[in-house]
Amino acid sequence: xxxxxxxxxxxxxxxxxxxxxxxxxxxxxxxxxxxxxxxxxxxxxxxxxxxxxxxxxxxxxxxxxxxxxxxxxxxxxxxxxxxxxxxxxxxxxxxxxxxxxxxxxxxxxxxxxxxxxxxxxxxxxxxxxxxxxxxxxxxxxxxxxxxxxxxxxxxxxxxxxxxxxxxxxxxxxxxxxxxxxxxxxxxxxxxxxxxxxxxxxxxxxxxxxxxxxxxxxxxxxxxxxxxxxxxxxxxxxxxxxxxxxxxxxxxxxxxxxxxxxxxxxxxxxxxxxxxxxxxxxxxxxxxxxxxxxxxxxxxxxxxxxxxxxxxxxxxxxxxxxxxxxxxxxxxxxxxxxxxxxxxxxxxxxxxxx
Amino acid sequence: xxxxxxxxxxxxxxxxxxxxxxxxxxxxxxxxxxxxxxxxxxxxxxxxxxxxxxxxxxxxxxxxxxxxxxxxxxxxxxxxxxxxxxxxxxxxxxxxxxxxxxxxxxxxxxxxxxxxxxxxxxxxxxxxxxxxxxxxxxxxxxxxxxxxxxxxxxxxxxxxxxxxxxxxxxxxxxxxxxxxxxxxxxxxxxxxxxxxxxxxxxxxxxxxxxxxxxxxxxxxxxxxxxxxxxxxxxxxxxxxxxxxxxxxxxxxxxxxxxxxxxxxxxxxxxxxxxxxxxxxxxxxxxxxxxxxxxxxxxxxxxxxxxxxxxxxxxxxxxxxxxxxxxxxxxxxxxxxxxxxxxxxxxxxxxxxx
Numbered sequence: 001x002x003x004x005x006x007x008x009x010x011x012x013x014x015x016x017x018x019x020x021x022x023x024x025x026x027x028x029x030x031x032x033x034x035x036x037x038x039x040x041x042x043x044x045x046x047x048x049x050x051x052x053x054x055x056x057x058x059x060x061x062x063x064x065x066x067x068x069x070x071x072x073x074x075x076x077x078x079x080x081x082x083x084x085x086x087x088x089x090x091x092x093x094x095x096x097x098x099x100x101x102x103x104x105x106x107x108x109x110x111x112x113x114x115x116x117x118x119x120x121x122x123x124x125x126x127x128x129x130x131x132x133x134x135x136x137x138x139x140x141x142x143x144x145x146x147x148x149x150x151x152x153x154x155x156x157x158x159x160x161x162x163x164x165x166x167x168x169x170x171x172x173x174x175x176x177x178x179x180x181x182x183x184x185x186x187x188x189x190x191x192x193x194x195x196x197x198x199x200x201x202x203x204x205x206x207x208x209x210x211x212x213x214x215x216x217x218x219x220x221x222x223x224x225x226x227x228x229x230x231x232x233x234x235x236x237x238x239x240x241x242x243x244x245x246x247x248x249x250x251x252x253x254x255x256x257x258x259x260x261x262x263x264x265x266x267x268x269x270x271x272x273x274x275x276x277x278x279x280x281x282x283x284x285x286x287x288x289x290x291x292x293x294x295x296x297x298x299x300x301x302x303x304x305x306x307x308x309x310x311x312x313x314x315x316x317x318x319x320x321x322x323x324x325x326x327x328x329x330x331x332x333x334x335x336x337x338x339x340x341x342x343x344x345x346x347x348x349x350x351x352x353x
Numbered sequence: 354x355x356x357x358x359x360x361x362x363x364x365x366x367x368x369x370x371x372x373x374x375x376x377x378x379x380x381x382x383x384x385x386x387x388x389x390x391x392x393x394x395x396x397x398x399x400x401x402x403x404x405x406x407x408x409x410x411x412x413x414x415x416x417x418x419x420x421x422x423x424x425x426x427x428x429x430x431x432x433x434x435x436x437x438x439x440x441x442x443x444x445x446x447x448x449x450x451x452x453x454x455x456x457x458x459x460x461x462x463x464x465x466x467x468x469x470x471x472x473x474x475x476x477x478x479x480x481x482x483x484x485x486x487x488x489x490x491x492x493x494x495x496x497x498x499x500x501x502x503x504x505x506x507x508x509x510x511x512x513x514x515x516x517x518x519x520x521x522x523x524x525x526x527x528x529x530x531x532x533x534x535x536x537x538x539x540x541x542x543x544x545x546x547x548x549x550x551x552x553x554x555x556x557x558x559x560x561x562x563x564x565x566x567x568x569x570x571x572x573x574x575x576x577x578x579x580x581x582x583x584x585x586x587x588x589x590x591x592x593x594x595x596x597x598x599x600x601x602x603x604x605x606x607x608x609x610x611x612x613x614x615x616x617x618x619x620x621x622x623x624x625x626x627x628x629x630x631x632x633x634x635x636x637x638x639x640x641x642x643x644x645x646x647x648x649x650x651x652x653x654x655x656x657x658x659x660x661x662x663x664x665x666x667x668x669x670x671x672x673x674x675x676x677x678x679x680x681x682x683x684x685x686x687x688x689x690x691x692x693x694x695x696x697x698x699x700x701x702x703x704x705x706x
Contacts, residue, residue, distance in 0.1 A: 171649065171650060171685055172650065173650050173653060173685060173687065176648070176650040176651075176653070177650065177653045177654065180650070180651065180653075180654045180658055181653075181654050181655070181658075220607075220628070221628075222628070223627050223628050223629075223630070223648065224628075224630055225630070225665075226648075254573075254607060254628075256609035256610045257609045257628050257629050257630070274576050275573070275574075275575070275576050275577075275607075275610050276576075276610055277576075277577055277578070277610070295529070295576065295579075296524065297524060297525065297526050297529040297530065297533070298529075298533065300526060300529070300530045300533075300534075301530065301533045301534050302534070305533055305534075312578075332524055332526060334526065
């Protein structure tokens with residue numbers, strides 16, 4: 001590739017509606033992508049998964065690239081997101097991670113005490129995650145040259161709570177018991193995770209991701225006071241150390257009382273779930289881009305209902321530069337694929353400037 | 354009993370710190386009770402449950418009264434709450450309810466369509482729930498005469514979502530699909546539930562409950578807009594029709610964006626979960642009493658930590674009349690009972706006027 005064509009490709013990417021919206025610049029229409037857009041709701045994805053397990057798919061760059069590109073093309077969205085899992089970074093820290101059929105992630109050696117925390121491995125080199133970077137490189141090669149690719153990971157709190165609970169949780173008793181009961185061990189664990197995350201996210205950028213997203217999916221179980229004390233310094237350290245110029249998307253659910261603090265922790269784009277009014281939330285957040293926030297269950301209804309809901313959200317955004325349309329959480333497995341495709345078209349059509 | 358002694362008992366109840374706080378009158382100390390205070394964390398309760406199943410316990414007035422009174426006396430709280438379940442009212446509507454071991458409630462004939470809604474039975478008479486009223490009468494007889502007794506039920510949305518999902522749910526896909534997809538059937542179902550609830554709550558009052566609580570435990574899955582359209586009119590109809598003069602406690606979790614609307618729906622006391630700052634939430638709510646809001650997991654820590662957290666919440670309440678101390682959700686099964694007893698003492702001690 002000549003230097004000139006690299007430059008042209010970079011310019012095309014940088015000038016894409018998604019990247020422009022990340023920088024709160026004017027856009028020809030509101031860009032849209034969907035969390036978990038490559039997933040079980042899509043026949044093409046299920047066909048690949050019929051042959052390989054979830055973790056194997058993550059670790060096979062050709063297949064990960066294939067499902068990433070297929071989803072982005074089929075949906076006509078304005079960004080691709082690398083097929084991976086928010087928890088992959090746990091393995092090089094010494095966590096024994098399994099994706100049990102129908103159960104989601106299971107951790108066989110959960111972290112429950114200060115001595116468990118001491119046994120966690122510092123991620124000195126991220127070589128063992130090369131499969132993610134290779135998937136990014138291959139995706140970048142087959143993706144439309146003007147289509148941005150998003151890298152991602154779980155955020156420090158969500159990673160820590162998974163490591164401690166050993167799987168999903170309703171009340172986060174183990175997590176909060178460690179956090180409240182041994183704040184030294186807690187901060188040491190969060191720091192170790194954060195140092196690893198910085199290396200991991202920047203390696204995704206080096207491999208070809210144009211933006212990165214932190215998923216703080218479980219942070220909504222915390223009070224604002226707990227977030228400030230136990231989470232904010234660590235998420236902030238991660239975001240501050242992402243390669244300069246690379247937009248960071250910062251997303252959580254159940255975060256209605258945490259939005260100002262998430263903004264303080266950082267990120268160029270704050271992700272909103274469906275339980276906040278986008279207009280009000282954006283007013284609270286101030287000068288930052290926002291992403292959201294259709295209820296994923298709206299996609300189970302008729303297209304006229306979906307259209308009305310998309311219209312409502314676009315009206316709440318009011319043409320203000322820096323809105324990226326998305327769901328308020330990931331696409332659910334039983335979602336009708338035609339409704340997802342229709343949503344993308346509807347958002348493009350209704351937001352034409 | 355002579356008329357005079359009845360009058361004296363009524364006066365003692367009415368002048369109790371709990372009832373005074375419900376009316377936002379001055380109190381000698383902040384009253385406290387705890388959601389699910391008669392529960393599995395307590396040895397006395399587990400001993401009763403070793404002999405009878407959960408639903409059988411609810412339906413045996415002597416035993417229900419026993420666990421109600423034992424918990425209130427053991428903890429030295431300022432109100433008792435009748436031992437029952439938020440879902441009991443579903444049975445007379447034709448719902449086949451089971452409490453499977455370790456699984457929580459399971460409904461064998463969930464409501465999924467308009468024709469399922471049509472098959473629901475109107476609660477013309479609440480005779481089949483006589484066991485609840487009898488438990489209240491027996492509890493009232495053995496309870497300290499100045500200790501108020503709270504009756505309760507699930508709120509319309511939480512009842513409807515249980516009936517539709519058939520059990521607990523993560524995404525409420527069936528509930529929202531019916532709500533968004535057939536709003537006529539939805540409103541018809543919510544109206545039927547609400548009419549039954551009015552009869553049920555008022556019969557609890559007639560049997561001897563001094564206050565009633567609506568638990569809208571799952572309402573936090575809704576956006577403010579959805580709450581206004583699909584929930585508010587029904588909850589409001591229930592609360593408006595509770596026997597005049599009886600305080601209504603209105604509680605939900607994950608309601609940070611719904612508080613103003615819950616206030617609009619009604620209730621003399623709004624329950625807050627631990628994810629909102631009590632001071633800020635009370636400012637938003639205005640002239641109403643509030644209940645809350647310690648994180649239930651705080652009770653798993655050391656008593657000095659519990660003391661600091663109780664102090665923080667009392668400072669947020671700032672001595673303003675109308676604060677009832679409680680957890681932000683029910684006591685968790687593994688909670689150390691000594692910490693629960695300590696919390697009650699701490700709140701009484703720290704809030705002495």
